[in-house]
Amino acid sequence: MTSEAITVLGLGNLGRALAEAFVRAGHPVTVWNRSAAKASGLAATVAGTPAEAVAASGLVVVAVLDHQAAQQVLHGVDVRGRALVNLTSGTPDEARELAGWAAANGAEYLHGAVYAVPQTIGTDASSIIYSGSAPVAERKSLELLGKVTFLGSDAGRASAYDVAILSGMYGLLGGFLHASALARVNGIKAAELTPMLVSWLTDLQPALTTFAEEIDGGSYSGGESSLAMNQSGLATLIRAAGAQGVPFAGLDAVKALVDRQVADGRGEESLARAVESFSVASQRFAG
Known part of the structure; x- marks a missing residue:
């Protein structure tokens, strides 16, 4: 069975740990970061732009500094048909705003909050709460990151x-x-x-x-x-x-x-x- 292709946008401490967890599980992973050097030593394809990274995968995980950074990274990117999982910290209304943008641009949106230090991502010590798209929350790939708790369809509820x-x-x-x-x-x-x-x-x-x-x-x-x-x-x-x-x-x-x-x-x-x-x-x- 072919493993799902996954893109990770942002390679800070959290983003890098997420990408490594997907790589360990055998997924084809594409990454993008403002500084490409952050991808050094990671067994993943490094995209030159966010648009290239998003085009490579059906599941796109966003883990950047804040809501404004997430908006900037996704601005002008074709996200049609993609499942966006945003693990960037922000307010409930910011999550709802991005969910509305995703829906208007043909994408499913799931917002999450991570309760783990980066080194525990992908272990039993990691848990993530989600809200937004239930079908996206049910994807097996997300279980690789830690215990999944789904809180409902309101994208702002996890936040x-x-x-x-x-x-x-x-x-x-x-x-x-x-x-x-x-x-x-x-x-x-x-x-x-x-x-x-x-x-x-x-x-x-x-x-x-x-x-x-x-x-x-x-x-x-x-x-x-x-x-x-x-x-x-x-x-x-x-x-x-x-x-x-x-x-x-x-x-x-x-x-x-x-x-x-x-x-x-x-x-x-x-x-x-x-x-x-x-x-x-x-x-x-x-x-």
């Missing part, structure tokens, strides 16, 4: 998950860096602090599940971790961090969300209610 997940990740990393700074000024090594921090964060997982149920249900009467209690705790943390010379705007931002709800008379309700301080954005697609 919506992605920005939410990454926001949570960076919030966690910001908290870790601040915790490490607080520990360091008190003579505690980050390596000594981390096991205790990880243990505590692990114990918090059930609370996140409870908060999620409260948020989805719009009912915050539980109050086991009340807004008023957390308002006081955050004030203490902010004071302590400032006194030690390591203030953190992240704490101030969380307290501002809590303060808004307490000021509205919601102090005895669950901390989860602080999500309503994002009311304009969080209710945009409500119902």
Whole structure:
């Protein structure tokens, strides 16, 4: 059986790993990158232009810097009859915009977000979420890259998950860096602090599940971790961090969300209610 020809546009760390995974599986691979030198040592055909690369394959995977770069790479390219899989980071609306462009130009479009470091692409440690064209998501070739999760026909949905997940990740990393700074000024090594921090964060997982149920249900009467209690705790943390010379705007931002709800008379309700301080954005697609 003939292996499907695949094109990869972009040979940064991710794009190169994608191309290598397809090559290892025996697919004829065509690649394009602004700097052709990035293809050195890769057993693939190097195209001179994006148009040549797209013409070589029915399945085209895009992995460039950002949405604007993806637009530039695909501008003026004949994509009729092609399946476009865009693994470039961007916003939900940017994914929908590119999906609309693809449809208007005769192509199927699938948007994806990768949860892996490049060296784990093609292993069990890699997973990718997709949304957009279901037939494209079902292609066996994509299973070579990692676990596939299809989230539906809205091309922006994978990106919506992605920005939410990454926001949570960076919030966690910001908290870790601040915790490490607080520990360091008190003579505690980050390596000594981390096991205790990880243990505590692990114990918090059930609370996140409870908060999620409260948020989805719009009912915050539980109050086991009340807004008023957390308002006081955050004030203490902010004071302590400032006194030690390591203030953190992240704490101030969380307290501002809590303060808004307490000021509205919601102090005895669950901390989860602080999500309503994002009311304009969080209710945009409500119902």
